[in-house]
Amino acid sequence: MFDSGFGGLTVARAAIDLLPHEDLVYLGDTGRYPYGSRPLDEVRRFGTEIAEHLIETYDIKYLVVACNTATAAGVDLLSDELDIPVLGVIEPGAKAVVEASESERIGVIGTVGTIDSQVYDAVIGKINPDATVVSCACPGFVEFVERGNTEGPQVQILAERLLAPIIEGNVDTLLLGCTHYPYLARTIGETVGPDVVLVSSADETAFALADDLRELGLTHPDPDRQGQHRFISSGDVRAFTVLGSRLLGPELVDAERWISNAP
Numbered sequence: 001m002f003d004s005g006f007g008g009l010t011v012a013r014a015a016i017d018l019l020p021h022e023d024l025v026y027l028g029d030t031g032r033y034p035y036g037s038r039p040l041d042e043v044r045r046f047g048t049e050i051a052e053h054l055i056e057t058y059d060i061k062y063l064v065v066a067c068n069t070a071t072a073a074g075v076d077l078l079s080d081e082l083d084i085p086v087l088g089v090i091e092p093g094a095k096a097v098v099e100a101s102e103s104e105r106i107g108v109i110g111t112v113g114t115i116d117s118q119v120y121d122a123v124i125g126k127i128n129p130d131a132t133v134v135s136c137a138c139p140g141f142v143e144f145v146e147r148g149n150t151e152g153p154q155v156q157i158l159a160e161r162l163l164a165p166i167i168e169g170n171v172d173t174l175l176l177g178c179t180h181y182p183y184l185a186r187t188i189g190e191t192v193g194p195d196v197v198l199v200s201s202a203d204e205t206a207f208a209l210a211d212d213l214r215e216l217g218l219t220h221p222d223p224d225r226q227g228q229h230r231f232i233s234s235g236d237v238r239a240f241t242v243l244g245s246r247l248l249g250p251e252l253v254d255a256e257r258w259i260s261n262a263p
């Protein structure tokens with residue numbers, strides 16, 4: 001599993017809870033974060049490099065792209081090239097938000113890369129052609145999470161400014177279309193108000209992963225074993241361990257360093 005940094009830990013948490021007997025290798029590309037403001041072909045290159053590294057070094061059987069921007073860049077479409085199944089976060093999140101919406105007015109927030117790609121408009125439109133999607137990019141949210149500032153007046157002021165189009169859009173559901181955003185859920189929820197249901201793709205992606213492993217016959221044969229969890233960062237490993245353990249929980253006790261060949 002990989003993300004640009006700490007955001008994918010929301011997906012990792014859900015996957016560890018649902019599949020405690022599976023091993024997990026998580027790579028946070030904190031040395032090159034943020035992905036959201038980069039051209040999508042560059043993000044796709046980073047994602048491909050990470051996928052190849054995880055396959056070659058850890059012999060992974062399945063890859064989860066725990067990042068909306070990398071999924072929008074098409075990294076989840078690499079299954080044939082990589083010879084292992086690959087799952088992105090966009091389809092599971094889109095399905096969940098369509099199911100949760102009664103008014104069929106759906107809000108989506110994400111990075112500039114994800115929102116500009118209009119991938120959510122396309123995927124939600126395919127699932128429910130009657131749905132209206134109100135989307136907006138939230139530059140700055142990811143940086144707050146990466147600094148460990150998930151609450152407080154500064155993030156509140158930013159949220160009020162960025163989420164104005166969502167409030168004006170009169171939506172009944174809001175998809176957190178960036179894996180970092182669940183860490184800001186309290187601030188986002190307070191800003192959009194109690195009538196808007198927040199949907200995170202983390203749990204849905206873990207459910208889709210569990211279904212896929214079962215259908216493909218890839219589930220670990222011993223359901224009673226305790227899975228091993230490894231964490232890797234391309235940036236400052238100590239900082240990754242300190243904030244990562246706060247965000248993920250006790251499974252993250254240390255992290256290894258990975259140096260990309262293509263900074």
Ligand code: DGL
Pocket residue numbers: 003004005007008033034035036037066067068069070110111114142177178179180
């Ligand atoms: N967490 C990522 C996402 O879901 C990317 C954040 C970033 O690096 O900009 O899009």
